[in-house]
Amino acid sequence: MTDLKYVTTTCPYCGTGCSFNLVVRDGKTVGVTPFTRSPVNEGKLCPKGMYAFEFVNSPDRLTTPLIKKDGKFVPASWDEATDYIAQKMKTFKPSEIACLASARTSNEDNYAMMKLARGVFKTTHIDHCARLCHSSTVAGLATSFGSGAMTNSILDIEQSKCLFILGSNTFEQHPLIGRRVTMAKKNGAKIIYADPRYTPTGKQADLYMQFRSGSDVAILNGLMQLIIKNGWENKEFIANRTKDYEAMKEIVMKDTYSPENVEKISGIPAAQLKQAAEWIGTSGATAILYSMGITQHTVGVDNVHSVANIQMLCGNLGRPGTGVNALRGQNNVQGACDMGALPVSFTAYQKVIDPAAHKKFEEGWGFPDGICEPKNGYEVTVMMDVLTDKPGELKALYIMGENPMLSDPDLTHVKHALEEVEFMVVQDIFMTETAEFADVVLPATCYAERDGTQTSTERRVQKWRKAQDAPGEAKLDWEIIAMVAAKMGYAAQFPWKTSEDVFNEMRMLTPSYRGMTYERLDKPEALHWPCPEETHPGTPILHGAKFAHPDGLGIFFPCEWKAPAEVPDAEYPFILTTGRCLWHWHTGTMTRRSDSLDHEVPTGWIEINTEDAAELGITDGEKVKAMTRRGEVIVGAKVTPDIMKGVMFMPFHFVECAANMLTNNALDPVCKIPEFKACAVKVEKI
Ligand code: SF4
Numbered sequence: 001m002t003d004l005k006y007v008t009t010t011c012p013y014c015g016t017g018c019s020f021n022l023v024v025r026d027g028k029t030v031g032v033t034p035f036t037r038s039p040v041n042e043g044k045l046c047p048k049g050m051y052a053f054e055f056v057n058s059p060d061r062l063t064t065p066l067i068k069k070d071g072k073f074v075p076a077s078w079d080e081a082t083d084y085i086a087q088k089m090k091t092f093k094p095s096e097i098a099c100l101a102s103a104r105t106s107n108e109d110n111y112a113m114m115k116l117a118r119g120v121f122k123t124t125h126i127d128h129c130a131r132l133c134h135s136s137t138v139a140g141l142a143t144s145f146g147s148g149a150m151t152n153s154i155l156d157i158e159q160s161k162c163l164f165i166l167g168s169n170t171f172e173q174h175p176l177i178g179r180r181v182t183m184a185k186k187n188g189a190k191i192i193y194a195d196p197r198y199t200p201t202g203k204q205a206d207l208y209m210q211f212r213s214g215s216d217v218a219i220l221n222g223l224m225q226l227i228i229k230n231g232w233e234n235k236e237f238i239a240n241r242t243k244d245y246e247a248m249k250e251i252v253m254k255d256t257y258s259p260e261n262v263e264k265i266s267g268i269p270a271a272q273l274k275q276a277a278e279w280i281g282t283s284g285a286t287a288i289l290y291s292m293g294i295t296q297h298t299v300g301v302d303n304v305h306s307v308a309n310i311q312m313l314c315g316n317l318g319r320p321g322t323g324v325n326a327l328r329g330q331n332n333v334q335g336a337c338d339m340g341a342l343p344v345s346f347t348a349y350q351k352v353i354d355p356a357a358h359k360k361f362e363e364g365w366g367f368p369d370g371i372c373e374p375k376n377g378y379e380v381t382v383m384m385d386v387l388t389d390k391p392g393e394l395k396a397l398y399i400m401g402e403n404p405m406l407s408d409p410d411l412t413h414v415k416h417a418l419e420e421v422e423f424m425v426v427q428d429i430f431m432t433e434t435a436e437f438a439d440v441v442l443p444a445t446c447y448a449e450r451d452g453t454q455t456s457t458e459r460r461v462q463k464w465r466k467a468q469d470a471p472g473e474a475k476l477d478w479e480i481i482a483m484v485a486a487k488m489g490y491a492a493q494f495p496w497k498t499s500e501d502v503f504n505e506m507r508m509l510t511p512s513y514r515g516m517t518y519e520r521l522d523k524p525e526a527l528h529w530p531c532p533e534e535t536h537p538g539t540p541i542l543h544g545a546k547f548a549h550p551d552g553l554g555i556f557f558p559c560e561w562k563a564p565a566e567v568p569d570a571e572y573p574f575i576l577t578t579g580r581c582l583w584h585w586h587t588g589t590m591t592r593r594s595d596s597l598d599h600e601v602p603t604g605w606i607e608i609n610t611e612d613a614a615e616l617g618i619t620d621g622e623k624v625k626a627m628t629r630r631g632e633v634i635v636g637a638k639v640t641p642d643i644m645k646g647v648m649f650m651p652f653h654f655v656e657c658a659a660n661m662l663t664n665n666a667l668d669p670v671c672k673i674p675e676f677k678a679c680a681v682k683v684e685k686i
Contacts, residue, residue, distance in 0.1 A: 515535070
């Protein structure tokens with residue numbers, strides 16, 4: 001007789017956090033059905049969610065530990081593999097070890113990795129791929145508002161009177177958030193969309209503003225100038241809730257940011273900018289949605305500060321239908337940051353350099369020989385530079401569920417960096433492009449095979465629930481970490497038996513999660529942090545009465561527009577920008593092993609404006625060579641009027657035409673995010 005069960009869990013793809021039921025037949029996950037009691041998605045799903053069961057039982061899953069011997073991976077027992085790791089790791093100084101946690105794994109795994117790095121290896125170098133997507137959000141909003149997270153909830157979007165979507169293709173990348181935009185529009189909200197590409201999101205807009213990638217600060221300053229000139233600013237909010245307004249005003253009122261000059265910088269017609277300023281300034285409840293179109297620039301933090309500035313200017317914070325809504329990419333980017341998988345903080349952004357926080361974790365963890373020094377470590381992008389530029393300074397890399405050999409900028413540089421690593425461990429569910437470089441590869445469980453939590457883009461902490469057993473000998477990431485720690489002599493510091501044990505230890509050290517229990521999180525609505533006590537209802541909207549700075553005030557940061565690090569010239573005359581598509585996810589490790597998704601979009605492409613293509617003599621579908629100062633790829637051309645003339649676009653999921661062979665690893669000086677969204681490119685017929 002067939003054994004059939006339905007297990008409610010959370011989607012492992014984007015940061016929206018949709019719930020669904022996994023259908024499990026005779027112990028194997030075979031399908032997805034709606035879970036209508038989820039307040040986030042009410043049973044609806046995008047294609048990635050609908051097919052999120054397909055990769056789970058892929059024959060490519062890693063099933064046993066592997067140790068590289070004479071250049072080839074050979075199977076090993078867990079005992080042998082963890083022994084080997086411990087013996088090797090003991091030979092390195094703390095400063096020679098770096099760890100990467102993961103925005104795809106659970107909060108429990110990220111907390112365990114943070115504890116392994118700082119407590120066992122005693123290194124300060126821990127980071128993860130939020131560095132590549134939203135580190136500018138964390139740095140920018142933390143300094144503007146005192147908290148670096150999305151201010152309002154997904155459901156709250158429906159209450160907006162005006163939605164300004166900037167640098168986010170919401171309808172393809174966060175489709176179930178896009179659904180809330182549609183509902184707001186039905187309620188009468190005006191939708192403004194600004195992006196170099198006329199994406200499916202643009203097709204929903206009342207006003208679409210096409211602009212040159214890299215001109216965000218000029219656009220936002222121009223909008224603020226118009227709002228101030230027309231007297232639409234919220235004087236009461238500015239006076240009572242903020243500081244440093246005059247310094248910001250002085251910058252935005254400069255002639256550089258007149259509508260006509262902004263048109264010259266950005267390409268947005270002055271009349272469109274005026275219309276947008278009126279809707280934003282007079283709606284009474286404008287929300288901004290943004291994503292990596294804003295963050296992935298050498299001025300990423302300035303861009304985020306400018307978004308915060310315009311919302312404070314109009315008093316559009318701390319109320320329903322307003323807010324700065326940074327849409328996080330991967331399912332657990334927010335959680336991995338919250339768990340302290342960052343080079344500057346323990347959990348909940350408690351600073352490593354703060355003596356009180358350092359003492360709290362040192363005492364709380366109870367390592368007899370102490371923990372890492374109270375100082376900041378390297379960001380992942382800096383780790384790669386150190387590996388290539390300062391040989392011998394970093395020697396060991398321990399990576400959990402990340403794939404920098406496809407996700408990071410300038411892959412030739414990344415390859416050279418990974419070749420410099422003396423000893424490398426990778427925990428993952430598949431043999432990734434990065435794992436190929438490792439000395440030891442360890443098989444991990446995926447979301448369908450375990451209990452745990454993740455924190456969605458709206459700070460909602462949600463449960464994963466085990467639907468089936470893991471393949472072969474695969475183990476939970478935190479279990480693997482605890483085994484390695486035990487082999488290093490720290491079994492007593494990793495006593496956990498269940499994911500709930502890990503969560504309970506974490507929340508006792510983490511004020512914003514302290515009031516959450518697995519029992520409370522089992523409800524479909526779960527909880528938004530901050531949730532400081534077990535009777536606290538959670539906090540869907542931040543900054544209601546005051547900002548999170550000690551004085552309760554929001555801070556205006558004046559920002560001048562600066563061009564991208566690399567601009568088009570005679571040799572490389574176009575701007576290249578990169579991103580994702582509806583059907584695939586990040587480096588494709590999961591979606592390219594999902595037949596239904598891969599069938600829809602089997603490979604990558606480069607989008608070229610119709611006029612540019614005609615001038616280059618390129619036709620739709622033709623193979624072309626795309627080249628930057630860092631590399632070249634052969635890729636099919638997609639000729640379309642939907643992308644701005646002078647700008648080209650590539651998705652970065654596809655190893656056979658890897659967009660990141662071309663991208664620039666120039667970094668924002670504050671948060672060290674690379675400039676994925678603008679570099680100079682040329683394209684030739686082949
Ligand atoms: Fe999953 Fe995001 Fe799609 Fe929801 S919108 S089903 S979370 S990929």
